[in-house]
Amino acid sequence: MRKKKRTVTIQDVARKARVSVSTVSRVLNGKVDVASETQERILSVIDDLGYTTNLAARSMRSHKKNLVGLIMPDIAYPFAIEVMKGVNRAIAESEFDLLVYTTGDVRKSGRAFHEQKYVSLLTNSISDGVVIVAPVAGEFNIDAPIVSIDPLASNPNYPAVHATNYQGAMDAMEYLLGLGHRRIGFISGRAELESSNRRLKGYREALEKAGIPVDESLIASGDYTTETGISGARQLFALEKPPTAIFASNDQMAMGVYQVAEELGLRIPEDLSVVGFDNITESKYMGLTTVDQFISEMGYVATQMLIKIINGVPLEDQTYRMQTRLVIRNSCREVVDVN
Numbered sequence: 001m002r003k004k005k006r007t008v009t010i011q012d013v014a015r016k017a018r019v020s021v022s023t024v025s026r027v028l029n030g031k032v033d034v035a036s037e038t039q040e041r042i043l044s045v046i047d048d049l050g051y052t053t054n055l056a057a058r059s060m061r062s063h064k065k066n067l068v069g070l071i072m073p074d075i076a077y078p079f080a081i082e083v084m085k086g087v088n089r090a091i092a093e094s095e096f097d098l099l100v101y102t103t104g105d106v107r108k109s110g111r112a113f114h115e116q117k118y119v120s121l122l123t124n125s126i127s128d129g130v131v132i133v134a135p136v137a138g139e140f141n142i143d144a145p146i147v148s149i150d151p152l153a154s155n156p157n158y159p160a161v162h163a164t165n166y167q168g169a170m171d172a173m174e175y176l177l178g179l180g181h182r183r184i185g186f187i188s189g190r191a192e193l194e195s196s197n198r199r200l201k202g203y204r205e206a207l208e209k210a211g212i213p214v215d216e217s218l219i220a221s222g223d224y225t226t227e228t229g230i231s232g233a234r235q236l237f238a239l240e241k242p243p244t245a246i247f248a249s250n251d252q253m254a255m256g257v258y259q260v261a262e263e264l265g266l267r268i269p270e271d272l273s274v275v276g277f278d279n280i281t282e283s284k285y286m287g288l289t290t291v292d293q294f295i296s297e298m299g300y301v302a303t304q305m306l307i308k309i310i311n312g313v314p315l316e317d318q319t320y321r322m323q324t325r326l327v328i329r330n331s332c333r334e335v336v337d338v339n
Helices: 010-017 021-028 036-049 051-062 078-092 111-126 165-178 194-209 226-237 251-263 281-286 295-310
Strands: 067-072 097-102 129-133 146-149 160-163 184-187 245-248 273-275 290-292 319-322 325-327
Touching (some): 010 021, 010 036, 021 036, 160 194, 165 290, 184 251, 295 319
16 A cells, blocks of 8 residues: 655754754745855755645645735825835734735725725735724724724724824823913814814813813814815914914824915914924924824834734734824924913
């Protein structure tokens, strides 16, 4: 009777190549910290023993694609670029590759439908899991690995990463109030996002805590784009008694405030104090005081969480809250008399 051929194992490869099993594993996963001579010897043994065939069979059984998806509304904006830096760092440290999908515009109609459609497409046939950034869809009815950055709700039905938006807004407002400002304009973010609502709540409650009534005319609607920063600033400057300071819900809209201030011949910070939120790279060169929510780190953490889920590693917490920090530069000044 013909004897059945024994399946080649990774231990066989390690034994013949005179290395540890972990070294063979690192070569198979494309890690670059193994000496080239050792790599060549291991690959030669893999060839001799036919272990590549065994690897392919194992991959087919597990259906693992070693690919993760990243879905975001617009990759051209600085926030998205910062997120992608963090995602890219996590991907570089892993055995996974990355596929990015974008609708191209945060204001595009039907975004919730597109998000649900592409989450379903990516998780069912292309990728092992998905990171989705600032989704407008409330939930995703799929049984697949998914992690959100800046979710629609504080506690969605899937793992998420978001900043301490309320505390960040409180810190920014307390700083402006401490400088003597009493008429502080606010430009809100996308109304459907929890991050925007939490920042608005921080604005309102900081004023209430200081004993200052909330003036609704000092609140302008925005959507996190420079264009609405411009329109919001024009609305606030058109008031009979304009604000002495403007807190924009993100740095992109703060850029719009800068543009309008320049058009009107207003100097920052001599005539107007401005605070943003995000701490994107551009804010440093503008000298903008802002709230850092460590966007790149959020992308990194979210991707690490997703990879853990894919690999069957339990998460310590379903929600990761990134602590914000006020970064003081030179876009604000103290006011003595605002009457």
